[in-house]
Amino acid sequence: MRRNLRTLVKYVFVSGGVLLFLTLIIRSFSVDSKAQSLNGLFGQAESLLQHARQGSFFNEPAKNVHQKRIDWHNYELIHEEAKRVGIGEQGKAGHLSEKEAEMKDKLFKKNGFNAVLSDLISLNRSLPDIRHRGCRKKQYLSELPTVSVVVPFYNEHWSTLLRTAASVLLRSPPELIAEVILVDDCSTKEFLKDQLDQFVAENMPKVKIVRLPERSGLITARLAGAKVATADVLIFLDSHTEANVNWLPPLLEPIAEDYRTCVCPFIDVIDWDNFEYRAQDEGARGAFDWKFFYKRLPLLPKDLQNPTEPFESPVMAGGLFAISAKFFWELGGYDEGLDIWGGEQYELSFKIWQCGGRMYDAPCSRVGHIYRGYAPFGNPRKKDFLTRNYKRVAEVWMDEYKEYLYMRDPKKYENTDVGDISKQLAIREKLQCKPFKWFMTHVAFDLVEKYPPIEPPDFANGAIQSVAHPALCVDTLNNGEKGTIGLYSCAEDKKQPQSNQFFQLSWHRDLRIKFGEMCWDVSESVPNAKILLYHCHGGQGNQLWRYEPDSQMLKQGKNNRCLDMDPNTRAVFVNPCDGANPRQKWRWGFVNTTSIDQWDTYGAKVIE
Numbered sequence: 001m002r003r004n005l006r007t008l009v010k011y012v013f014v015s016g017g018v019l020l021f022l023t024l025i026i027r028s029f030s031v032d033s034k035a036q037s038l039n040g041l042f043g044q045a046e047s048l049l050q051h052a053r054q055g056s057f058f059n060e061p062a063k064n065v066h067q068k069r070i071d072w073h074n075y076e077l078i079h080e081e082a083k084r085v086g087i088g089e090q091g092k093a094g095h096l097s098e099k100e101a102e103m104k105d106k107l108f109k110k111n112g113f114n115a116v117l118s119d120l121i122s123l124n125r126s127l128p129d130i131r132h133r134g135c136r137k138k139q140y141l142s143e144l145p146t147v148s149v150v151v152p153f154y155n156e157h158w159s160t161l162l163r164t165a166a167s168v169l170l171r172s173p174p175e176l177i178a179e180v181i182l183v184d185d186c187s188t189k190e191f192l193k194d195q196l197d198q199f200v201a202e203n204m205p206k207v208k209i210v211r212l213p214e215r216s217g218l219i220t221a222r223l224a225g226a227k228v229a230t231a232d233v234l235i236f237l238d239s240h241t242e243a244n245v246n247w248l249p250p251l252l253e254p255i256a257e258d259y260r261t262c263v264c265p266f267i268d269v270i271d272w273d274n275f276e277y278r279a280q281d282e283g284a285r286g287a288f289d290w291k292f293f294y295k296r297l298p299l300l301p302k303d304l305q306n307p308t309e310p311f312e313s314p315v316m317a318g319g320l321f322a323i324s325a326k327f328f329w330e331l332g333g334y335d336e337g338l339d340i341w342g343g344e345q346y347e348l349s350f351k352i353w354q355c356g357g358r359m360y361d362a363p364c365s366r367v368g369h370i371y372r373g374y375a376p377f378g379n380p381r382k383k384d385f386l387t388r389n390y391k392r393v394a395e396v397w398m399d400e401y402k403e404y405l406y407m408r409d410p411k412k413y414e415n416t417d418v419g420d421i422s423k424q425l426a427i428r429e430k431l432q433c434k435p436f437k438w439f440m441t442h443v444a445f446d447l448v449e450k451y452p453p454i455e456p457p458d459f460a461n462g463a464i465q466s467v468a469h470p471a472l473c474v475d476t477l478n479n480g481e482k483g484t485i486g487l488y489s490c491a492e493d494k495k496q497p498q499s500n501q502f503f504q505l506s507w508h509r510d511l512r513i514k515f516g517e518m519c520w521d522v523s524e525s526v527p528n529a530k531i532l533l534y535h536c537h538g539g540q541g542n543q544l545w546r547y548e549p550d551s552q553m554l555k556q557g558k559n560n561r562c563l564d565m566d567p568n569t570r571a572v573f574v575n576p577c578d579g580a581n582p583r584q585k586w587r588w589g590f591v592n593t594t595s596i597d598q599w600d601t602y603g604a605k606v607i608e
């Protein structure tokens, strides 16, 4: 008890210190009139708002008639940033001292990232310029539309939320930023109320806060922000992001050229544990599979030849994008019937493309995002809102292709009531939007090859029952990614067991959770090698499995290793195959002997 109190006092002291420190920095900003480049961060709202043309960019007179392009980089800021040293500066990994580490776990559980470390890193920390080299020389149209940045948040941590706003204000040309709108989805953390209001009022005049009266979810919160936004372009960001150097002009130029455009930045990774800022990859086109998991398709040859040019992407990842307010509202915004989160990225992407718009990823615009190491917020609804969202999107936009989605889980979709979708159908009718088939053949033309709408039948599926101990079946034990699998009392119906025990030896030659997206993955070759759940990569290797009906053995990889078990610990693992060991024998709920007999020719190509 005393110990806890002491840690708490220490924590309050540390965070109070950080706050005081920041306040001082902020003070010193506003008095330094020479620091032009820094004025954007906490500058006077009024004078800057005069620059904001209040959403008039797409009206007459026509802009950019001479197609004049300028260098939008803020070299003064770049120069200042290069000199910065300290924890987390230059996007480097930070580390906690032993004392600070004491607080770490508690805040980790609340946030899913290292919030203690975040508090020690400056709100205006410097980031590495990891753009393609060609981006440094790129010029953009001299007349660009103004921006309202909308940041929904629910119980976000203090410093990650404020760093999101600070990075936007610091690294954007001030005349382009009309406002940053933080939308509070009815958070319960005390510091997100008065303390936040006060901090923002005193230090960030361009930041506005909108409060939702009840927890409504990400989609409603984004809509609420968009409704009060005043600028030409809406940019949506997650509440734990950091905008990088010259991020704004590449997002805005394609929109300036045609308002029916949506542009996504490249999303970089901010490490949830040490806050290191690094690239995710050098781009891919957004897509989905038929369980509506977000997937990616390779860049096209013409995209690879122009690594600094925006390229067409079939669907957005979801959280980070720019779109003209005019187009967003012509499309009816998001479907208001979508609840909490999920499916909205598909809804918006489909309607952008099908209703005459276009969507790009801009390689020269980069924004870092903290991918949480752990999901701290539970389901705010008692019902399955995700399936309902998916079904709404499918019913309105996907025409005959919706059946491919439903086919993946027929009972669930059948029992889901979509509610009233007449408003969405009316928008589709009014805008004369194209059929989904057009989207699939012109925009996502290479999707079906990688993610076939009709999956070739499984080699085997259902429960996997131990022959030596028939009461026991393999079970996910409700574990998620990176969790282990184990054994549990078998379901009654081995052909249609509950989802925990429903596996498939798929045509990809991997072992999947039937209604999930996780695969059995073995990365070690020691005795009793662990089997962990990982996202299915479809590339065989450590996810390659094969069943032999005659020996009843489940073989992993190519080195004659087999699924094995221990009835006492109810563990499963992989050991060298031993045909005389009954613990290595398994029975499936269903085995397709025809396809197993054609192992070499049926299903995904065997990777050598």
Ligand SMILES: *[C@@H]1O[C@H](CO)[C@@H](O)[C@H](O)[C@H]1NC(C)=O
Pocket (backbone or CB within 6 Å): 457, 458, 592, 593, 594, 595, 596, 598, 602
């Ligand atoms: C078994 O696999 C074959 C392909 O080898 C397929 O034609 C057949 O439909 C499958 N049977 C079942 C019941 O899935």
Ligand SMILES: CC(=O)N[C@H]1CO[C@H](CO)[C@@H](O)[C@@H]1O
Pocket (backbone or CB within 6 Å): 025, 038, 080, 081, 084, 122, 123, 124, 125
């Ligand atoms: C642009 C910039 O780097 N401004 C300030 C950010 O905050 C640090 C302290 O954390 C100041 O030293 C910088 O001048």
Ligand SMILES: [Mn+2]
Pocket (backbone or CB within 6 Å): 238, 239, 240, 319, 369, 370
């Ligand atoms: Mn996020």
